[in-house]
Amino acid sequence: MEYMGIEPGRIHFSWISSAEATKFVDVVNEVTSTVKALGPRKSFVKTPLTTAKNKAA
Amino acid sequence: MNVIKIDKKTWTEGIGRLQGFYRLIGPVKDGDFYQFKALEKGESPDFSMLNTRLSPKSIIYPQSEVMFEYSLDETRDDCHVIKEIQVEYSPQVVFGIRPCDAKAFLLVQRNFETPEYKDPYWIRLYETTALIGLACNTPCSTCFCVDAGSGPFNDAGLDILLIDAGEYYYARVNTAKGEKILKDSGWSEETETKDAELAIENLKQAAENRITARISTDRLKEKGVPDLFNAPFWEDVAFACINCGTCTYVCPTCWCFDIQDEVRGTDGVRMRNWDSCMYPLFTLHGSGHNPRDAKTKRLRQRFMHKLKYYVDKYNDGIQCVGCGRCINLCPVNIDIRKICEAMNGFEPEQKSI
Amino acid sequence: MLSYNEKIRHIAKKILAEGKVEIVIGYRRGTLPMINEPCFIKHPEDVTRLIWDRHCGINLTNYLTQRKERIGIIAKGCDSRNIITHIIENKIKREQLVIIGVPCKGMIDRHKIASQFEEEIQKVKEDGDKIVVTGGGIEKIWKLSDVLQENCIICTHRNPVIYDELVAEPVAEQKDVNRYEDIRRIERLSPAEKAEFFDDLLASCIRCYACRNVCPLCYCDTCFVDGSQPQWVGKSQDPTDIRTFHFLRAFHCAGRCTDCGSCERACPMGIKVRTLTKKLEKDCLELFNWEAGIDLEQRPPLTTYNPNDPDDTFR
Ligand code: SF4
Ligand code: SF4
Ligand code: SF4
Numbered sequence: 001m002e003y004m005g006i007e008p009g010r011i012h013f014s015w016i017s018s019a020e021a022t023k024f025v026d027v028v029n030e031v032t033s034t035v036k037a038l039g040p041r042k043s044f045v046k047t048p049l050t051t052a053k054n055k056a057a
Numbered sequence: 058m059n060v061i062k063i064d065k066k067t068w069t070e071g072i073g074r075l076q077g078f079y080r081l082i083g084p085v086k087d088g089d090f091y092q093f094k095a096l097e098k099g100e101s102p103d104f105s106m107l108n109t110r111l112s113p114k115s116i117i118y119p120q121s122e123v124m125f126e127y128s129l130d131e132t133r134d135d136c137h138v139i140k141e142i143q144v145e146y147s148p149q150v151v152f153g154i155r156p157c158d159a160k161a162f163l164l165v166q167r168n169f170e171t172p173e174y175k176d177p178y179w180i181r182l183y184e185t186t187a188l189i190g191l192a193c194n195t196p197c198s199t200c201f202c203v204d205a206g207s208g209p210f211n212d213a214g215l216d217i218l219l220i221d222a223g224e225y226y227y228a229r230v231n232t233a234k235g236e237k238i239l240k241d242s243g244w245s246e247e248t249e250t251k252d253a254e255l256a257i258e259n260l261k262q263a264a265e266n267r268i269t270a271r272i273s274t275d276r277l278k279e280k281g282v283p284d285l286f287n288a289p290f291w292e293d294v295a296f297a298c299i300n301c302g303t304c305t306y307v308c309p310t311c312w313c314f315d316i317q318d319e320v321r322g323t324d325g326v327r328m329r330n331w332d333s334c335m336y337p338l339f340t341l342h343g344s345g346h347n348p349r350d351a352k353t354k355r356l357r358q359r360f361m362h363k364l365k366y367y368v369d370k371y372n373d374g375i376q377c378v379g380c381g382r383c384i385n386l387c388p389v390n391i392d393i394r395k396i397c398e399a400m401n402g403f404e405p406e407q408k409s410i
Numbered sequence: 411m412l413s414y415n416e417k418i419r420h421i422a423k424k425i426l427a428e429g430k431v432e433i434v435i436g437y438r439r440g441t442l443p444m445i446n447e448p449c450f451i452k453h454p455e456d457v458t459r460l461i462w463d464r465h466c467g468i469n470l471t472n473y474l475t476q477r478k479e480r481i482g483i484i485a486k487g488c489d490s491r492n493i494i495t496h497i498i499e500n501k502i503k504r505e506q507l508v509i510i511g512v513p514c515k516g517m518i519d520r521h522k523i524a525s526q527f528e529e530e531i532q533k534v535k536e537d538g539d540k541i542v543v544t545g546g547g548i549e550k551i552w553k554l555s556d557v558l559q560e561n562c563i564i565c566t567h568r569n570p571v572i573y574d575e576l577v578a579e580p581v582a583e584q585k586d587v588n589r590y591e592d593i594r595r596i597e598r599l600s601p602a603e604k605a606e607f608f609d610d611l612l613a614s615c616i617r618c619y620a621c622r623n624v625c626p627l628c629y630c631d632t633c634f635v636d637g638s639q640p641q642w643v644g645k646s647q648d649p650t651d652i653r654t655f656h657f658l659r660a661f662h663c664a665g666r667c668t669d670c671g672s673c674e675r676a677c678p679m680g681i682k683v684r685t686l687t688k689k690l691e692k693d694c695l696e697l698f699n700w701e702a703g704i705d706l707e708q709r710p711p712l713t714t715y716n717p718n719d720p721d722d723t724f725r
């Protein structure tokens with residue numbers, strides 16, 4: 001994922017048992033804060049569908 | 058049919074002047090190959106190409122084209138109402154289209170503009186586009202346009218045909234649209250004499266003599282559809298095919314499309330995308346049944362359509378202009394010339410080749 | 411490698427005549443320079459049609475998928491590795507196959523030559539370690555090693571890893587190959603530069619799917635890009651959808667791709683699609699010490715769990 005140009009920090013993996021409530025909270029907080037810090041994605045975003053696309057190639 | 062002479066020294070000047078009236082499109086080198094692109098201000102079409110890798114069909118028939126839009130927002134009055142999109146069609150001029158590719162538009166027109174059905178999208182773009190061809194002085198070894206009913210100097214479908222004669226171009230004007238463009242360009246209005254016609258004829262002969270790729274189509278019509286359909290050679294010729302659809306996408310005369318909806322939030326569009334008879338989904342029915350469930354059947358369909366059904370239906374040659382793109386770009390060397398020979402020469406009792 | 415022809419025909423004839431196989435899958439001469447056509451032979455007397463030269467870059471394993479008969483197949487190093495992957499994935503049975511192994515010295519890159527030759531190419535001839543290209547009244551000569559397919563230049567498995575017959579003595583394997591230089595270069599880019607790099611790489615894609623269809627790994631009945639219930643990815647020429655297709659396809663090849671180069675060879679637009687699959691191939695080697703299609707007995711990394719598997723991405 002990083003290879004294709006998605007910033008590190010935008011994707012997180014974690015293994016949290018149903019008994020680990022505090023870990024869950026920590027992870028969610030961390031995920032949201034790192035992703036917020038990165039801001040909205042600039043690339044790999046599908047542009048809204050518009051009629052402008054219809055201009056011939 | 059007037060012929061005028063354009064001094065190459067005045068060429069760019071005229072192109073510049075035309076920029077003021079039209080959107081110009083022409084071949085430009087893009088990486089390893091040539092493509093038709095909109096020309097920027099000050100840019101001239103690059104005529105050093107043999108031909109563009111992709112055919113110019115996308116200029117009039119884009120690979121993806123939005124047709125309708127709608128809203129799923131229930132608070133709006135026009136919720137769920139499918140509306141045709143509004144596109145501005147400003148007049149455009151395509152430079153340097155090869156005669157085979159121009160003729161291809163006439164073939165495609167058979168599909169998009171019939172007495173019963175008129176495709177508004179294709180027709181609008183076709184009508185606002187002028188085609189200025191470039192005759193082929195040096196056809197490629199895979200060009201079989203002459204046998205496919207076109208030719209390196211063929212005017213069919215062209216508003217103007219340009220002929221490169223060294224220091225200058227001859228321009229053969231075929232339509233009123235073409236005359237108007239010449240006027241707007243300010244190149245020259247002097248009609249050439251018989252000499253010009255003769256010079257063009259000589260160049261044409263030279264070009265046609267260089268064509269080495271030949272096909273025979275004379276007996277396609279007399280063959281029986283079931284005979285050809287059940288011919289044993291299909292298994293052999295289709296073996297290598299990977300059903301990629303490259304041949305249909307690069308072909309100037311392939312016209313099939315698929316309709317898709319795409320929604321983002323509450324905004325939706327209905328668009329069409331090129332499709333290909335080489336794809337299994339092309340004929341997959343809602344029931345799950347697929348009449349062309351094997352690649353051999355799909356390959357057979359492509360060639361039967363081009364070289365038999367079309368021939369029978371319109372009685373005006375094959376649905377191919379001999380541009381050679383499918384031969385050059387097929388990853389596994391499926392060659393329409395070979396298949397056409399097999400079909401044209403097929404005798405029902407013949408054993409597998 | 412031209413000298414292999416006689417041996418290939420001899421073996422093909424033998425196994426057909428003895429009834430060991432019903433068909434032999436190989437190549438016949440193409441109608442254009444630098445391309446041959448995959449074909450099958452049913453009758454021993456037709457084996458003279460089979461040819462072998464440096465233009466046999468398409469991976470023939472692709473033609474085995476789910477076939478029912480007994481088959482003889484000509485396999486260079488990479489094809490043989492894909493045959494192993496096919497057997498592991500139950501796409502063909504070992505017992506059905508007679509593998510005619512071809513020690514390979516590399517295939518010619520048709521895109522590379524075409525992009526460096528201004529005229530139409532009419533003839534391509536091999537002459538020792540040179541390659542002579544003529545057309546449009548000009549002639550150009552390259553060193554063979556300069557115009558091989560990229561994957562062949564860095565290949566470390568030129569000899570078939572599985573075979574029943576071998577047409578010649580094994581060739582020397584290339585040592586100390588720097589396989590991943592290009593991938594490392596991309597890895598060093600910033601996220602924005604990477605995104606831009608892939609935008610450029612895939613800009614001319616026409617979504618013909620030749621890269622997918624030519625690949626022996628891509629045999630799913632309905633590919634995720636084709637499915638519409640649910641629709642995983644848009645079908646138009648939208649650049650994001652095009653990239654989604656390419657990235658996801660590469661993921662699906664992880665641990666299976668042998669870097670045979672068929673995909674790159676097949677692309678009508680000359681897009682270097684291996685740039686994606688090779689990254690995953692590199693990761694499999696570095697993380698799991700795994701190379702696809704070497705051993706019939708070993709399970710691929712994505713189908714096994716090992717407590718020692720790296721798990722740095724998890725926290
Ligand atoms: S004929 Fe060639 S280009 Fe066409 S679908 Fe088959 S393999 Fe692809
Ligand atoms: S079938 Fe092939 S040669 Fe004929 S017009 Fe189409 S791409 Fe050109
Ligand atoms: S992804 Fe490309 S290189 Fe890898 S096995 Fe498939 S065709 Fe070969």
Ligand code: SF4
Nearest residue numbers: 615616618619621677
């Ligand atoms: S073969 Fe090339 S053009 Fe076709 S889908 Fe693959 S990358 Fe795109």
